[in-house]
Amino acid sequence: MTTWNSWLFWPNSVALSVLALAVLAMLFLYAARKPMHGVIHSVCALLSQSTRFIARWLFLCADNLKLRNQSVLLAHGQENQVTVIEREFERVGNMVRKDMQEFPALQRRMMEEATRIEEDYRKCGEIPPPPPEWVSALQSVAKIKTGGDIPRKLLEDINKSIQKIHDQTVAEFRRSYEERHKILQAMQPSWRSLEKMAGEMDKKMLTLQTDAKQIDGHMGKLQDIKAKDNKTEHALTVSGFVQLAISSLVMVIALGGAFINYKLIALPMSEMVGASDYITNSLKTSDVAALVIILMEASMGLFLLESLRITQLFPRIASMDDRMRQRLMYASLIFLVILAAIESSLALMRDILVADKVSLMRDLTSAAPAGSDGLLTSIPMIGQMIMGFVLPFALAFVAIPLESAVYSMRTVLGVFLVQAMRGLGFLLRFTGLLLKRLPKVLELAYDVLIVIPLLIERWVIGMRAGSPGAGNTEDKEISKLRRAA
Amino acid sequence: MNKFLTLLIVSFGMILVSACGDSRIHSHAVYMLVDTSGTYAQEMNKASKIVNYLLATLNPGDSLAVAKVETRSFTEKDIIAKVTFDKRPSQATSQKRRFKNNIEVFAKQVKGSAYTDITGGLIQGAEYLNETKAGIKTIVVFSDMQQELGKGTIRDFPIRLDGIRIVALNVTKLGTDNADPRRYLDRLAQWEASVRKAGATDWVVVNDLENNIESILATR
Numbered sequence: 015m016t017t018w019n020s021w022l023f024w025p026n027s028v029a030l031s032v033l034a035l036a037v038l039a040m041l042f043l044y045a046a047r048k049p050m051h052g053v054i055h056s057v058c059a060l061l062s063q064s065t066r067f068i069a070r071w072l073f074l075c076a077d078n079l080k081l082r083n084q085s086v087l088l089a090h091g092q093e094n095q096v097t098v099i100e101r102e103f104e105r106v107g108n109m110v111r112k113d114m115q116e117f118p119a120l121q122r123r124m125m126e127e128a129t130r131i132e133e134d135y136r137k138c139g140e141i142p143p144p145p146p147e148w149v150s151a152l153q154s155v156a157k158i159k160t161g162g163d164i165p166r167k168l169l170e171d172i173n174k175s176i177q178k179i180h181d182q183t184v185a186e187f188r189r190s191y192e193e194r195h196k197i198l199q200a201m202q203p204s205w206r207s208l209e210k211m212a213g214e215m216d217k218k219m220l221t222l223q224t225d226a227k228q229i230d231g232h233m234g235k236l237q238d239i240k241a242k243d244n245k246t247e248h249a250l251t252v253s254g255f256v257q258l259a260i261s262s263l264v265m266v267i268a269l270g271g272a273f274i275n276y277k278l279i280a281l282p283m284s285e286m287v288g289a290s291d292y293i294t295n296s297l298k299t300s301d302v303a304a305l306v307i308i309l310m311e312a313s314m315g316l317f318l319l320e321s322l323r324i325t326q327l328f329p330r331i332a333s334m335d336d337r338m339r340q341r342l343m344y345a346s347l348i349f350l351v352i353l354a355a356i357e358s359s360l361a362l363m364r365d366i367l368v369a370d371k372v373s374l375m376r377d378l379t380s381a382a383p384a385g386s387d388g389l390l391t392s393i394p395m396i397g398q399m400i401m402g403f404v405l406p407f408a409l410a411f412v413a414i415p416l417e418s419a420v421y422s423m424r425t426v427l428g429v430f431l432v433q434a435m436r437g438l439g440f441l442l443r444f445t446g447l448l449l450k451r452l453p454k455v456l457e458l459a460y461d462v463l464i465v466i467p468l469l470i471e472r473w474v475i476g477m478r479a480g481s482p483g484a485g486n487t488e489d490k491e492i493s494k495l496r497r498a499a
Numbered sequence: 500m501n502k503f504l505t506l507l508i509v510s511f512g513m514i515l516v517s518a519c520g521d522s523r524i525h526s527h528a529v530y531m532l533v534d535t536s537g538t539y540a541q542e543m544n545k546a547s548k549i550v551n552y553l554l555a556t557l558n559p560g561d562s563l564a565v566a567k568v569e570t571r572s573f574t575e576k577d578i579i580a581k582v583t584f585d586k587r588p589s590q591a592t593s594q595k596r597r598f599k600n601n602i603e604v605f606a607k608q609v610k611g612s613a614y615t616d617i618t619g620g621l622i623q624g625a626e627y628l629n630e631t632k633a634g635i636k637t638i639v640v641f642s643d644m645q646q647e648l649g650k651g652t653i654r655d656f657p658i659r660l661d662g663i664r665i666v667a668l669n670v671t672k673l674g675t676d677n678a679d680p681r682r683y684l685d686r687l688a689q690w691e692a693s694v695r696k697a698g699a700t701d702w703v704v705v706n707d708l709e710n711n712i713e714s715i716l717a718t719r
Contacts, residue, residue: 281588288587290525374554
């Protein structure tokens with residue numbers, strides 16, 4: 015109230031004082047009109063240009079970042095594709111090497127089979143029965159002109175001989191056919207073997223053909239990547255998002271496993287490092303120790319998979335010579351086994367501690383001891399021990415989704431960053447546009463405040479000029495001010 | 500390879516260094532005074548239950564002492580049993596069992612005393628608790644809070660109970676309290692005023708031991 019009063023010229027008549035203040039303010043604002051307009055213009059222009067400049071810079075940065083993302087994405091995609099093609103070639107190479115190694119033996123076997131079949135075929139050729147000799151004898155007897163007993167006897171003898179020879183020939187013919195049938199029967203396995211070999215060859219050829227098609231597909235993708243095709247880039251980006259989602263899901267599952275693991279060893283760790291030691295107000299040393307054990311297990315798993323070349327997070331390990339890499343693999347495996355054994359024994363200790371505490375509580379409450387069933391009580395204990403041993407190895411595999419998440423995170427973050435920069439750039443550009451139009455509005459608003467002095471000014475100018483043109487201009491100005499008001 | 504070895508050494512180092520943190524600030528120390536004067540000695544069974552509750556609730560690293568309130572209680576001789584639990588849970592459990600046995604033995608052969616020197620017990624308790632350097636210190640007084648001092652026992656001087664919670668348990672009403680409840684209320688008010696004046700952080704009265712026993716110990 016006192017503050018207000020100090021502004022009033024005549025505290026007893028507030029309205030008059032306010033009016034006087036308004037008039038003074040109006041006069042001051044009228045006097046400062048041109049500089050104020052200049053200030054409004056300058057400030058707005060400065061802000062507008064700044065925002066436009068920043069927006070342009072953001073768009074430029076977004077473009078650069080997009081290019082960088084693109085090159086990283088394509089390089090990574092190319093690397094992956096090359097690895098896939100290399101592995102496909104290696105697989106096909108192994109297959110071809112193995113098959114080609116078998117091919118001479120197979121060919122030899124086929125040739126042998128073919129020769130055997132040929133020989134058998136030749137053997138089973140039909141041999142015509144020898145021409146009957148008795149036909150010429152019969153012709154000679156028929157030429158004898160004198161009849162009598164001699165030709166009849168001869169004919170009877172011939173008949174007997176013919177009968178005998180005929181029987182022999184038929185028997186021989188049957189035996190020969192039997193032999194040929196046997197040979198043909200013996201040829202059957204050879205035919206089947208040949209058919210089987212041909213089938214195997216056919217199958218291998220088909221597999222090879224499928225692999226070749228797959229390689230063709232991979233090569234096509236590689237060519238697309240090298241050609242920096244937009245479609246391929248989009249596919250790789252989408253693949254990055256999918257990879258991140260999948261690996262995140264797997265990592266969440268692994269996190270659940272790690273939590274169970276942590277719960278399993280946190281209590282017994284207090285037996286090793288003390289239950290009453292704290293690192294901070296609420297962080298127990300035993301809890302941190304349990305966490306460190308779990309993280310070490312994960313690290314060992316990471317090194318193990320890295321040294322097995324399943325993951326490639328550390329180029330240093332990937333570039334190690336095979337002997338060193340093998341040593342690292344054994345070291346990681348031994349550490350992992352030791353940690354798993356420690357965890358298993360901690361799980362056993364946990365069970366003992368819990369049982370001891372339950373027993374104490376029973377003593378303190380003077381309750382009757384619970385009947386113990388050996389098998390039932392030992393099942394959870396054995397289960398805990400097995401879990402304690404197995405979980406570290408299961409946790410080791412978290413390195414695979416971790417690698418996937420690390421690589422895909424780069425793509426996803428890059429895309430989000432580009433979009434964020436573009437969004438911000440758009441907002442700044444829009445703000446710049448508004449700021450460009452704002453001086454006009456502010457000018458008019460300012461003029462509204464000093465509308466009375468302006469009207470007087472126009473009137474005076476009009477009076478002095480006295481010309482109709484000037485009057486028109488004045489009218490226009492006044493109507494403009496009115497509209498603004 | 501050297502990098503990995505360094506990482507491993509750092510991880511093991513973290514475990515070793517973290518094991519050296521100051522634990523006392525987080526520990527809890529409880530000094531329980533058990534009134535053995537006159538008819539109150541019959542309440543020993545309830546006192547045993549309270550001790551059992553404390554044993555069940557206190558953690559490794561915490562301290563517990565049980566002392567009797569006698570004619571003159573400012574002496575270590577009145578401490579029935581005292582223990583600072585081992586940091587290892589298995590050892591702490593064994594200590595708790597031994598402590599419980601000691602209290603059971605005492606409960607069987609308790610003898611009533613002629614006078615009740617609660618103030619002396621409080622001074623002795625404060626001394627013990629301060630020595631433990633525990634973060635949370637509590638004196639539990641299992642008594643009717645009716646102090647009766649023998650001839651020559653001087654307790655009308657200011658005492659120091661800085662940073663200590665005082666919990667009065669099972670404050671039974673005397674025959675005279677029933678006739679004039681103001682005597683009971685005044686007695687409690689006087690004790691509260693005197694312990695707060697001595698610097699106690701809290702004054703709690705727990706009579707419903709069945710439902711309100713959790714109030715004995717402050718949350719960590």
